[in-house]
Structures are given as C-alpha cells and as structure tokens.
Amino acid sequence: MVAPKKPGPPGLSGASELFQLLRDGRPRTRAELADTTGLARSTIGLRLDALLELGLIRPIGEGASSGGRPPSQFALDPAARVVVGADLGATHATIAVADLSGAILLTHREALAIADGPERVLTWVVDETRSLLVEAGRSSADLLAVGVGLPGPVEHDTGRPVNPPIMPGWDGFDVPGWIFDALGVPALVDNDVNIMAIGEQSRSFPEVSDLLFVKVATGIGSGIISGGLLQRGAQGSAGDIGHVRIERGKGVACDCGNFGCLEAMASGPAIARQLRAEGADVETMSDVIELVRRNDLRAIRAVRQAGRDIGEVLTTCVSLVNPSVIVLGGSVTRAGEHLLAGVREVVYQSSTPLATEHLSIVQSRTAENAAVIGACILALQYALSPQAIERMSAR
Amino acid sequence: MVAPKKPGPPGLSGASELFQLLRDGRPRTRAELADTTGLARSTIGLRLDALLELGLIRPIGEGASSGGRPPSQFALDPAARVVVGADLGATHATIAVADLSGAILLTHREALAIADGPERVLTWVVDETRSLLVEAGRSSADLLAVGVGLPGPVEHDTGRPVNPPIMPGWDGFDVPGWIFDALGVPALVDNDVNIMAIGEQSRSFPEVSDLLFVKVATGIGSGIISGGLLQRGAQGSAGDIGHVRIERGKGVACDCGNFGCLEAMASGPAIARQLRAEGADVETMSDVIELVRRNDLRAIRAVRQAGRDIGEVLTTCVSLVNPSVIVLGGSVTRAGEHLLAGVREVVYQSSTPLATEHLSIVQSRTAENAAVIGACILALQYALSPQAIERMSAR
Structure with a gap:
C-alpha cells in the first residue's frame, strides 16, 4: 500500500503532548519547546494556540503584555481552571x-x-x-x-x-x-480507600512510590500504591483486606456471611461490641475513643489488640507488596497511638527483615481530608x- | 530569562520516540510518521536514518531495492539484533x-x-x-x-x-x-521468580494485566504483575511470600531463623521431610514426585496439604492484589494436579466472592522455560x- 502523498495539515491532536511538558509549571519559550519535542515551529504555534484557547496555559515574560509582539514564554496556569x-x-x-x-x-x-x-x-x-x-x-x-x-x-x-x-x-x-x-x-469514581491512598500519597508522601493506606473505621480496607501508581487489580477489588481471616477470629461470624474476618474483630463496631461483652458502657466507636482518652485500660487493651489483628494481615501484605510506608487512617485511628502500637508490634515481629528494614508505619497526616x-x-x-x-x- | 533565538539543529535525540511507534512491526511511510507525530519532515528523515544506521528498522516496499529512490516504508526488523x-x-x-x-x-x-x-x-x-x-x-x-x-x-x-x-x-x-x-x-538482573512471572505473562497470558506467578520448589516465592507491570516494591522484595507464617506451621523452625513459615511446611524439601518423618523412603522432592506418580496415597496427601498451606497465604494475596490469574510453577508442580487442587480448595473457599469470581488458578504453561x-x-x-x-x- 502506498500512502497518500499529502496527509493533510497536522491537526491540534498533538496539543496534549506539549501540555504534558508544560504541566510542571516551568515557563518555556517556543524555541525551547521546538527543540525539546523536535516538532516543527508551525506545529508548536498551532498547539500553543489550542492550549491558550482552552485556557490551560498562560503567556509569561516580557512580551506577554506588550500587545503586538507574541509572548516569549508559556506555562501551566494553575488558576485557569x-x-x-x-x-x-x-x-x-x-x-x-x-x-x-x-x-x-x-x-x-x-x-x-x-x-x-x-x-x-x-x-x-x-x-x-x-x-x-x-x-x-x-x-x-x-x-x-x-x-x-x-x-x-x-x-x-x-x-x-x-x-x-x-x-x-x-x-x-x-x-x-x-x-x-x-x-x-466527566466524573471519575472510586472507592473511599483508594482516593484516601491517592490523597495521602500526593499530599504527605509525594516522593514515596510504594505506599499502603489502611482505613480502619466501620469497615477495614486498604489502597495500594505500587511503582507510583494506584493498583486496582483485575476486578477493582485490590486492597480489600477486611475479609481476610485472622487467628483470633475463629468462629466469629462476619456480616459478609463468612467467619473470622479481620473486619469482624478489629473494626470500630467490632471493638465496641467486644468491650460491651466485657461489660463496658459503650455503644459506638466514639464511646470507645472517649474511654481511651480517659485512659480506660480495658478500652486501650481492646484497641491495641485490634491493632495486632490488623498487623497479622498486614504482615502478609508487607511480604507481598513491600511498601516503604504504611499509613493508618479512618475513625478508629482517633483512638491515638494504641492502634498503631499494636500494628507495629506484630508487623515488625513477624515480617522478614528485608521487608521491614526501611518500613515506616505512621498515622495519616492528611487525616479526614485525605x-x-x-x-x-x-x-x-x-x-x-x-x-x-x-x-x-x-x- | 530569554532563550537563545536559535537553539541549534534538532539532534538525533528523538529517534527513540519514532522507534516506539515502529516497534509494533507495522510498516509506515515517512508521510504517515510525520502525520502521526507532528514532527517536521526533515526531523523524520534524520531520525529514520539514525534508526537504520542502528540496524533496528528496515526499509520495506516498492522503493526499497530500486537503488536511487528512497524506500517508501519502514518497520521494526525483528531479525536485526x-x-x-x-x-x-x-x-x-x-x-x-x-x-x-x-x-x-x-x-x-x-x-x-x-x-x-x-x-x-x-x-x-x-x-x-x-x-x-x-x-x-x-x-x-x-x-x-x-x-x-x-x-x-x-x-x-x-x-x-x-x-x-x-x-x-x-x-x-x-x-x-x-x-x-x-x-x-548492559545486563538487567532480577530474581528468578520475577523473570518467571514476566516470561509466563508475555508468552501465555499477554492479554492479562493482573497475574500472580507462584514458584514452589526448594523455596517458595511469587512474582506480581499488576496493571500490566511487574511490581518490585520498595526494596525489590515484593512477592516474597515464603516466610509468611501459616497456621499448620506453629512451632516448626524455618531456615530463616523464624518459626512457622510457609516455606518450612510446603516447599519441596519440607514435603520430603514430612514424608520421611512418616516413614516414607524419600530423600528429595524428586522421590516424592515419583511416589505421587505411582499413586502413593501418603505422598499425594502430603502434596495436597502443601497446596492447602500455599492456598492459605494466597487467599490474602488474592484479597490484596486481586489478580485474574494465579500461575503455579516450579519443580514441585511436577507432582501433577494435587498441589493445584489443594491451592484451589482453600482459595475458592476462603476468599471473597468478588475477588474469585473471575479468578483462574492454573499450572505454568511455559513450565521450565518461563x-x-x-x-x-x-x-x-x-x-x-x-x-x-x-x-x-x-x-
């Protein structure tokens, strides 16, 4: 097959490529852009016009406001949209x-x-x-x-x-x-734990490319960032650790219909339920947190044990995905350092030295804004x- | 800062971009390449020359062998290097x-x-x-x-x-x-399980982007492909599941210095050791495989139990990374379907329905060539x- 001699003028279809270059916010001249991309000057001109028209970039520098002369530099305009x-x-x-x-x-x-x-x-x-x-x-x-x-x-x-x-x-x-x-x-939709992982990583750990965000609240779940990218898995259920069975859970029924799930032992409602069974006057996890803040030993012990249960599952996660940071978030983490202490105790004790040598386990820094x-x-x-x-x- | 008016001629530095386009093997004309990339014709010419000189692409089509006229199409030459x-x-x-x-x-x-x-x-x-x-x-x-x-x-x-x-x-x-x-x-080096995962995926499951390759041999390890990419983790130890503790392993010492590791219970040497303890005349895993082939019930039971142990760990892996295919490879899988049966039994029983609905668990197809x-x-x-x-x- 011989292609047509003249394939028509280049459209604006390459503007995105130029924009990826300008996304970092550093101003660049037309000449620099042509040099970096190898694009023809005329193509650069067309694509800059398209991006200016979309309002994504702005002219910067001496020529910008002088009227007749074209501006000398261009950069992403964060305030544009x-x-x-x-x-x-x-x-x-x-x-x-x-x-x-x-x-x-x-x-x-x-x-x-x-x-x-x-x-x-x-x-x-x-x-x-x-x-x-x-x-x-x-x-x-x-x-x-x-x-x-x-x-x-x-x-x-x-x-x-x-x-x-x-x-x-x-x-x-x-x-x-x-x-x-x-x-x-357009709207992009994901589960809460995945967006928390994205939020925490982009705000608090921009330099970390392997991060596990664990949410402990009414349910328990995690969001996995590996190689800098959120991993969703084949059916989008990656990170779903709430229904992994744990040793202490033997025989305990979970809402999912199975027995011994992590969520049935270490979620907020599960902690409150166990404390109620021990005679404590708690309805919800907020009551538990209140008790912990008043240094109630029974409540502290229950929260720490929940941390150990979560640590049991995270030990396998650490071996499998080898993160450098595990972030704990969700309402149960408002109980302070006790949950974290239980997680650390088990993960550092049971995981392989190679996987934990440079592993940090921390509370969420963006907290409820993640x-x-x-x-x-x-x-x-x-x-x-x-x-x-x-x-x-x-x- | 005002950039120099003339940034010099574009070098050959963009040849790689053109090559990524030609990697699929489909022949393209200069005109097509210019149209797709938006690059100036002169730039296309320089870069094609560079790739031809490197011997990575070849001229194809009518003009190719006619001497004076430049060839009309170019494509990757698989045999070139x-x-x-x-x-x-x-x-x-x-x-x-x-x-x-x-x-x-x-x-x-x-x-x-x-x-x-x-x-x-x-x-x-x-x-x-x-x-x-x-x-x-x-x-x-x-x-x-x-x-x-x-x-x-x-x-x-x-x-x-x-x-x-x-x-x-x-x-x-x-x-x-x-x-x-x-x-x-240059030499690229990785551990054996990671390259097995890459080999198996590229040869047997090119369309699968979430695959877990589990090697069961002298040791036990896995290679994780998520979102189409091999995941190495922060320290390169991702997939290292051999030293995750399992229930049946309680009190059993592992070579790593810890107790109850999967590898101490379900690897080739561990299976042989357990059978010896039961009085079977086996030295190595090859002896075990020989017994299995002769339908020795004790050996079959031991291999199947090892499969269950591996399944116990894989259940958490399935929840965490949500693969669509788990491939079992390594010398122990030569024992036939029994190991696979044990793995399937536990994974399908214990994992969440969402994660296993479309999950295949199969033997390696590339086998020892993976x-x-x-x-x-x-x-x-x-x-x-x-x-x-x-x-x-x-x-």
Whole structure:
C-alpha cells in the first residue's frame, strides 16, 4: 500500500503532548519547546494556540503584555481552571474545589446519608458544586472534571458501584453519566480507600512510590500504591483486606456471611461490641475513643489488640507488596497511638527483615481530608491526561 | 530569562520516540510518521536514518531495492539484533538467544552450581553467550543486552544480589558491571521468580494485566504483575511470600531463623521431610514426585496439604492484589494436579466472592522455560526502551 502523498495539515491532536511538558509549571519559550519535542515551529504555534484557547496555559515574560509582539514564554496556569472532589461517606459528605496544581480552594462538609440513594446524594453533589463555584468566583465553564469517592466497591472503568453493602439503590448506578448530564463534565469514581491512598500519597508522601493506606473505621480496607501508581487489580477489588481471616477470629461470624474476618474483630463496631461483652458502657466507636482518652485500660487493651489483628494481615501484605510506608487512617485511628502500637508490634515481629528494614508505619497526616484531596487529585489526573486534553482540543 | 533565538539543529535525540511507534512491526511511510507525530519532515528523515544506521528498522516496499529512490516504508526488523537471557538456578543454568520480537532462536541448558561464585558462573554466561551467537550466525555487535535471573534477592536498579542465602560470594557483586566489561552490553538482573512471572505473562497470558506467578520448589516465592507491570516494591522484595507464617506451621523452625513459615511446611524439601518423618523412603522432592506418580496415597496427601498451606497465604494475596490469574510453577508442580487442587480448595473457599469470581488458578504453561523466556523479555524491555535507544543513537 502506498500512502497518500499529502496527509493533510497536522491537526491540534498533538496539543496534549506539549501540555504534558508544560504541566510542571516551568515557563518555556517556543524555541525551547521546538527543540525539546523536535516538532516543527508551525506545529508548536498551532498547539500553543489550542492550549491558550482552552485556557490551560498562560503567556509569561516580557512580551506577554506588550500587545503586538507574541509572548516569549508559556506555562501551566494553575488558576485557569478547577476541579471538584467529593468524598461521600456513610453518614457525612465533604466536597472541595481545587486548582490545577491540586491546591484546595474551598471545602464544605455536612451530614448526608449515602443510604438516601444516588439521586438525592448526587443532587447534593451537583448543587454543592454549583454553589462552591459561585463562592470561589468561578463560572461553570471553568470546571474540568469531578472526582467522587464512595463507601463501597466501584468498577473504576465505568464508575458504577458493584453490590455495595451499605449503599441501597446504588448498585450499578451510572454515577458518571448522571453527573455529566447535570454538570457537563466527566466524573471519575472510586472507592473511599483508594482516593484516601491517592490523597495521602500526593499530599504527605509525594516522593514515596510504594505506599499502603489502611482505613480502619466501620469497615477495614486498604489502597495500594505500587511503582507510583494506584493498583486496582483485575476486578477493582485490590486492597480489600477486611475479609481476610485472622487467628483470633475463629468462629466469629462476619456480616459478609463468612467467619473470622479481620473486619469482624478489629473494626470500630467490632471493638465496641467486644468491650460491651466485657461489660463496658459503650455503644459506638466514639464511646470507645472517649474511654481511651480517659485512659480506660480495658478500652486501650481492646484497641491495641485490634491493632495486632490488623498487623497479622498486614504482615502478609508487607511480604507481598513491600511498601516503604504504611499509613493508618479512618475513625478508629482517633483512638491515638494504641492502634498503631499494636500494628507495629506484630508487623515488625513477624515480617522478614528485608521487608521491614526501611518500613515506616505512621498515622495519616492528611487525616479526614485525605479522601476529599484524593477525589480532587483523581479528577485532575484525568482532566490533565493526554487523552482528556486531546478530547478537549478536538472539540 | 530569554532563550537563545536559535537553539541549534534538532539532534538525533528523538529517534527513540519514532522507534516506539515502529516497534509494533507495522510498516509506515515517512508521510504517515510525520502525520502521526507532528514532527517536521526533515526531523523524520534524520531520525529514520539514525534508526537504520542502528540496524533496528528496515526499509520495506516498492522503493526499497530500486537503488536511487528512497524506500517508501519502514518497520521494526525483528531479525536485526538479538538479546540473550540466562536463568541461573541453584544447580542448573539455561541460556537462550532471542530476536527483537522475543522469539527464542537457540537454547542451551547444563548443570552449573550457583555456589561456584559469580566469577565462574558469569564466565560461563559470557562463554555461552559467545558460542550461542556463533551458532546462531550472529556477530557480537548484534547483541543488544543480556537478561539474568538469579535464585535470590536482587536490587534491581543496580543488579546486585542482596544477602542471597544460597549464593556464597554473590552478595553485592556488580553483575551488570562484570557482564558489561566482558561483552560490552548492559545486563538487567532480577530474581528468578520475577523473570518467571514476566516470561509466563508475555508468552501465555499477554492479554492479562493482573497475574500472580507462584514458584514452589526448594523455596517458595511469587512474582506480581499488576496493571500490566511487574511490581518490585520498595526494596525489590515484593512477592516474597515464603516466610509468611501459616497456621499448620506453629512451632516448626524455618531456615530463616523464624518459626512457622510457609516455606518450612510446603516447599519441596519440607514435603520430603514430612514424608520421611512418616516413614516414607524419600530423600528429595524428586522421590516424592515419583511416589505421587505411582499413586502413593501418603505422598499425594502430603502434596495436597502443601497446596492447602500455599492456598492459605494466597487467599490474602488474592484479597490484596486481586489478580485474574494465579500461575503455579516450579519443580514441585511436577507432582501433577494435587498441589493445584489443594491451592484451589482453600482459595475458592476462603476468599471473597468478588475477588474469585473471575479468578483462574492454573499450572505454568511455559513450565521450565518461563525463566529463560522472562530473562530475554527483561533484556528486550530495556534494550528497546526510549532511554536505551536514546543512548544508542547518541553514541
């Protein structure tokens, strides 16, 4: 086959490649860009025009404001556009607006039951997005994407929840489709633990490429970052350690229908249940935390044992994925150092020396903001990806 | 800062980018390449010349052999260059030459003790590389890189073994440096299980992006491919499941100094030891396999129990990394379906339904060639990477 002699003028379809270069924020001249990419000057010009028109980059330097002459340098404009991230928990929701560098501009948090179903909850997300944009002095045209974290398993490619146990009405619901219809932007959806891992890593451990984020709350789950990337696994269930069986759990029934699961022994409700069985006056994990703060020995012992149980499972995780940092987050970690102490005790005792020599086990630094930061980063990762820029510039 | 007006002519430094496009083997015209990349025609010309000079691509089509006119199309030439892969086991070594598509051209296997130390073993690798090249009718200039698999932990970035238990004299030895001095090409070094995972995936499961390869032999280890990439972890020890403790192992001493490790219960030597303790006349795992083949019930039971023990650890691995395929390889799998049956029994019983719904657990299809194929692929992944092509064309 002989190709046509003249394949037509190069489209704008390569603008994304140029943009990936400019994402780091360092200003560059046309000449530098041509030199680095090997692109023809005319192509550089077309692509810069496309990115300027999309409002993703800005002219910088001497020529920028002089009128007639073209500006000499270009860089990412962090303030040019925004993304929104929403962390939807079982009973509370947090939503934030971030700029293109990932800096949070505004946050809003309120009580909201995920069990109210997708329409009500997502209507809240859409309404709050609109009012946050107004509050931030931005127009809806400035919004590039929305990131959403849900308290249950999500098929990441389609953004649909998959048999989520505590989310009646959400199974298979087209979250991205619903948000697109309302806001006209793509939505990226993932489970809460994955976005917490992304948030914690990007904010507190940007230099760490192998990190395990473990959430201990009503349930127990983890998000795995390996080789710098979040790992979702074949069905998106990677990190799902809540239903691994532990020794102490023998015979204890779990809500999942199985016996001896980690979650049935070391989650917030499980700790409270065990303390109640010992005669303590506790209803919820908050009561347990209150007892721990008053130095109640029985409560401290229960929390530390939960840490040991979690450590038992994490020992295998450490051997398998060899992280350099394990971060503990979620409401149960508000009980202070006791949970962490139990985890450390078992992991450092039982894992191989090679795997623990440089391993840190720490409390979450972003704490309750990990998820909403992660939701914003998830939206940004997509919104600034070559594919997304490609699509924007093709419009 | 104002950049210099004229940044000099574009070098050959972008040839690698063009090559990544041509790696798939599909012939393309200059016009197609210019259109796809947006590169100036003159740049395309310079870079094609560089790749032709490196012998990585070949002209194809009408104009190719007509003398005066430049050829109309270009594509990767799989036969242009070769790589060598060496799988160095405890007592045997296999070495192979592969072309740029990864097809094995020649293989050679012989008895070789890794405990002879790095100089003797690597001298064998170098000598065999030279004679295989001659046998394949290739010159040493055709060799692009060497991949090496070792039976112990390796710091992948430097290619140096790290405290390898069965490799006296190898600790910290500069394997790539030694090979470079002898053969003048880069060497990529990894542990045997990682290269087996790479070999098995590339040959038998090219469409699978989440695969766990478990080797059961003198030791037990695994190689993890997540999101299509081999995961090495922070210290390169990812997949190291041999020293995870299992329930049945309580009180049993392991060679590592700890108690109850999987390897102390389910490896080849451990199975043979347990059968000896029951009065069976077995020395090594080969004797056990012989008994299994003669339908000895005691031996079958021991192998199946080892499978269950491995399954106990894999259950957590399945929850954590959510693979779609688990491949069992290594000498113990020669005992037939019994090991596999034990693994399946426990994994399908104890893992969460979501993680096992689409999970296959199978025997290695590449069997004893997995490692040497993987060593070749490891060498190729490097030799054809943008960085390596960049370096070649800069010379």
